[in-house]
Amino acid sequence: MSDNEIIRCQGLHFSYPNGMEALKDINLTITQGEYVAFVGQNGSGKTTLVKHFNGLLKPTQGSIHVFGEETRDKKVSALARKVGYVFQNPDDMLFCSSVEEEVAYGPTMLGFAVAEIKEKVESILQELGLQTQRETHPFALSLGDRQRLAVACVLSLDPEVFAFDEPTTGQDYFGGESIMEVIDQLHAKGKTILIITHDMPLVAEHAQRVVVMNQGQIALEGTPKEVFSQTNYLRTLSLRSPQVTRWAQNLGLEGQTVLDIKEMVTWLEEKYLPAPVQGKGGLA
Amino acid sequence: MMSIDFASQKSPLQQLDGRTKLIALMSIFVLALLFSNPLYALGLLVLVLVIWWIGRLPWKLIKNIMQFLLVIALIILVVQVFFYPGKTNLLQISPPIKFIGFSGYITLEGIMFGVAMVLRLVVIMIVAPLMVMTTPLPEFMVALVKLKVPYRFAFIMTTALSLLPSIQNHAAIIQQAQLCRGITDFETKNLLTKLRAMAGLLVPLILGTFRDSQTLDVAMSSRAFGAPVKRTFLLESHLSAVDYIILVITFLLLVAGIYLRIRGYGAL
Numbered sequence: 001m002s003d004n005e006i007i008r009c010q011g012l013h014f015s016y017p018n019g020m021e022a023l024k025d026i027n028l029t030i031t032q033g034e035y036v037a038f039v040g041q042n043g044s045g046k047t048t049l050v051k052h053f054n055g056l057l058k059p060t061q062g063s064i065h066v067f068g069e070e071t072r073d074k075k076v077s078a079l080a081r082k083v084g085y086v087f088q089n090p091d092d093m094l095f096c097s098s099v100e101e102e103v104a105y106g107p108t109m110l111g112f113a114v115a116e117i118k119e120k121v122e123s124i125l126q127e128l129g130l131q132t133q134r135e136t137h138p139f140a141l142s143l144g145d146r147q148r149l150a151v152a153c154v155l156s157l158d159p160e161v162f163a164f165d166e167p168t169t170g171q172d173y174f175g176g177e178s179i180m181e182v183i184d185q186l187h188a189k190g191k192t193i194l195i196i197t198h199d200m201p202l203v204a205e206h207a208q209r210v211v212v213m214n215q216g217q218i219a220l221e222g223t224p225k226e227v228f229s230q231t232n233y234l235r236t237l238s239l240r241s242p243q244v245t246r247w248a249q250n251l252g253l254e255g256q257t258v259l260d261i262k263e264m265v266t267w268l269e270e271k272y273l274p275a276p277v278q279g280k281g282g283l284a
Numbered sequence: 285m286m287s288i289d290f291a292s293q294k295s296p297l298q299q300l301d302g303r304t305k306l307i308a309l310m311s312i313f314v315l316a317l318l319f320s321n322p323l324y325a326l327g328l329l330v331l332v333l334v335i336w337w338i339g340r341l342p343w344k345l346i347k348n349i350m351q352f353l354l355v356i357a358l359i360i361l362v363v364q365v366f367f368y369p370g371k372t373n374l375l376q377i378s379p380p381i382k383f384i385g386f387s388g389y390i391t392l393e394g395i396m397f398g399v400a401m402v403l404r405l406v407v408i409m410i411v412a413p414l415m416v417m418t419t420p421l422p423e424f425m426v427a428l429v430k431l432k433v434p435y436r437f438a439f440i441m442t443t444a445l446s447l448l449p450s451i452q453n454h455a456a457i458i459q460q461a462q463l464c465r466g467i468t469d470f471e472t473k474n475l476l477t478k479l480r481a482m483a484g485l486l487v488p489l490i491l492g493t494f495r496d497s498q499t500l501d502v503a504m505s506s507r508a509f510g511a512p513v514k515r516t517f518l519l520e521s522h523l524s525a526v527d528y529i530i531l532v533i534t535f536l537l538l539v540a541g542i543y544l545r546i547r548g549y550g551a552l
Contacts, residue, residue, distance in 0.1 A: 056460050076463040085464040091495075092454075092461040095487040106466040139491060157466050 004032035006161060006192060007053055007083075011062035014048060022048040024216045025062070032160070035193045037203040037224075040213030041238040046196045049213065050163050053194065054083035067160075081110070084154035088165040090146040093153055094138040099130055102138050102149060106157045124152050128182060144175035151182055162186055163194040168202060180206060201242045204228060204259040212237060229257040297339040297418040302427025304527040304534075309415045311538045316407045318541050319550035322396050325403035332411050339418055349409050357402045364398030365390055393552050400552075421446050426519050435515065443500075451493060458488050 007030040014023040023045050030036060038046040051057045052064050055071040055078075064071050067082055087093055096102040103124055107117045125131040128148045133141060138149055147167065154162065164183060168176035176199075184206060187193045197203060203210055203224055210227040212220035214237045220227055228234070228241040231249055240246070248258035248267065258264045297305070315328055336346070367384075370391025380388040419427070421442045428438035459470055462484065470481050504510075523531075544550050 051460075054464060056463065076460075077466050080464050080466045085461075087457070087461045087464070089457075091492060092458045092488055093465060095462070095484050109466050153465050 005029055006032050006067055008065045009049075009052070009059075009062070010064070012049075012052065012059045012064055013061035014052065014057060015060045022216050023052075023059075026218060028211065028218065028221075030161075030192065030194070033187075033190050033192055035187050035206065035208040036195070037207035037210045038194065038196045038213060039198070039200070039203060039210060039239060040219070044213040044237075045216040046213050047165055048216075050165070050194055050196055051085070053161065053163060054085050055079040056085070077109075080106075080159065081157050082159050083161040083163060084157060084159035085163045086150050086154050086165065086167065088167075088169060090143075090150035091139070093150045094146065097137055098134065099136050099138060099141070099149055099152075100125070100134040103152045103156050106153060110157070120156055120158075124155050127185075128152050128155075142175075144171055144178065147171065147175070147179055148182065151179070155186075159191075161192040161194065163196070165196045166198065167195065168197065168199055176202075200228070200240060201244075201260075204242045204245065212239065224259055225257040228259065295338065295340040295418060297335070297414065299524075299526070300418075300530065301521050301523050301527045302419050302423045303430055303521065304523065304530050305415050305419055306424075306427050306431060307531060308534045309411060311534045312411050313408060314538060315541045316404045316411075318545050320397060320400050320552050321550045322400040322403055324550040325400045325407065329403055329407050332407055332414070335414055336410065339414055341413060341417055345413060346410055349413075350406070353405060353409060357405060360401050360405065361398040364401055365394045368394035368397045370394045370397075397552055416445065422519055423521065426517055426521050429517070430521060436510075447493075447496075451489070454492060455485060455489050458485055458492075 007028070009026045009028045012023055012026040012028075013021070015021045026049060028049075038050060040046050048057060052059060052071065053066060055066075055074050055076045058072055066074075066079060071079065094102055096105055100121060103121045104117050107120060112120070122131075125134055128151065130145065130148060130152060133145065138146060141149060151164075162183070167179050167183065171179065180202065183193055183195065195203075195207065207224055210220075210222060210224050211218055212227060212234070219237055220230065220233065228245045231241045231246060234241060241249075242259065244261055244264050245258055248264055253267060256267070258267060312328065312332065316325065319325055319328070336343075366386060368391065369385070369387070370389075370393030372392035373387075373389035374392055374395075375390045376388050377390060378386070378388045380386065415424075424445070425438050425442045428441065429435055433441075462481075463470060467481065467484070470478065472478060541550075
């Protein structure tokens with residue numbers, strides 16, 4: 001095992017009690033500080049796989065090691081300190097009567113000192129912009145704020161790895177952006193980020209590595225550029241590359257995959273503008 | 285625990301009309317409550333097990349129900365054995381304790397009544413899946429309505445039954461979400477701590493269910509629920525010859541049971 005390898009699945013299979021085989025022979029390694037997106041159509045096994053990383057599910061065959069330890073005999077609450085999991089629906093995670101109490105709950109369960117908890121809660125509320133709502137009942141918050149609160153609850157356990165299940169689903173544009181900002185900040189601090197999503201532009205913009213799941217198997221894996229270059233194959237998996245990527249491909253941009261508008265503009269400028277005129281902007 | 289859901293296994297019970305099954309179910313309830321003699325209760329249990337066998341329901345479910353009932357059954361048995369005012373003293377275990385009305389003796393009648401109570405409970409518990417697992421919910425609804433149960437009430441009953449699996453699912457997700465927040469209490473063997481953790485589960489579950497029910501309310505209203513006309517049922521239920529035969533047998537059993545009880549049989 002290499003020094004910074006934190007999650008390793010070997011020949012991982014998982015079947016639900018009703019016999020449905022949800023994961024087949026998964027071999028995957030995740031290293032410290034990575035930003036990995038898990039994509040795939042509904043029912044492809046993304047969530048099932050990620051739920052193995054903190055022991056919520058245990059493999060029926062094969063093994064999974066998290067920080068060098070097999071999860072099989074580990075309790076979820078123990079693994080929660082290493083791998084945090086933010087559920088798709090924040091309402092499933094919240095049950096206290098104020099924002100402050102909610103953030104403090106995990107650390108109190110783990111027996112942290114009072115002073116330490118207060119300090120932690122304060123800094124987390126500041127960080128996520130929830131400090132003015134500390135007395136509010138969680139269910140009185142907007143969806144965006146509840147989502148941030150759910151992140152805060154996991155953040156209070158200070159895990160090394162954060163898994164997010166569709167963090168932007170159901171959010172308006174700015175709500176989604178603001179949650180992605182929080183996630184990017186965590187990544188900038190050296191945390192490992194795992195994100196389950198259907199939002200391809202989000203993957204192109206934020207992730208460093210993409211794992212494409214199909215029928216319980218890893219169908220494709222690589223950097224966003226490598227994965228999105230295979231538009232035709234992705235289509236057979238009911239996935240679509242970002243629109244700007246497909247646009248560039250349709251224009252016949254070979255050999256290089258465009259992931260965002262900025263890259264597209266640069267390419268168009270290079271291809272169609274003879275030479276940048278001094279003092280004038282390009283197409284942007 | 286195995287969920288009590290519609291069983292896919294084909295069985296003669298599925299062919300019966302919902303009304304027949306509902307009336308038979310109610311009759312078995314009445315018969316179970318009628319007799320306090322363990323022999324009669326045992327007879328009823330055998331009858332229910334035979335129906336279970338005909339219905340081809342999984343035996344494992346009976347095992348699960350028994351496990352679930354074990355503690356309650358033991359408590360009932362012990363309480364009856366100690367406190368039933370019997371005549372035939374078998375064993376003195378303490379001097380009389382007047383203020384709780386205990387004679388100090390374990391009596392034959394106490395044991396028999398305790399056993400009868402337990403058998404009664406078992407019959408009532410295992411007879412319900414016979415109806416629920418062999419009758420699709422729409423048929424159940426039609427049966428209730430044809431038996432003149434008000435439509436709204438029938439709807440509430442069947443909706444509650446149909447929502448059970450989804451509530452069960454939601455509870456499992458909430459439990460996972462809370463485990464992820466470092467809550468250890470679900471994983472302890474201490475029953476009291478576990479119960480406390482379950483209480484924490486109820487807040488999001490009940491709020492979520494309320495929210496869902498509000499959505500359901502809007503969804504139903506927007507699809508003309510409660511329109512002031514007599515609704516149509518796509519399912520027509522007809523009583524077949526077999527239904528009539530079973531209804532007659534049920535009726536005879538019920539009358540015989542009541543007659544026996546009035547004549548003083550089946551009691552202690």
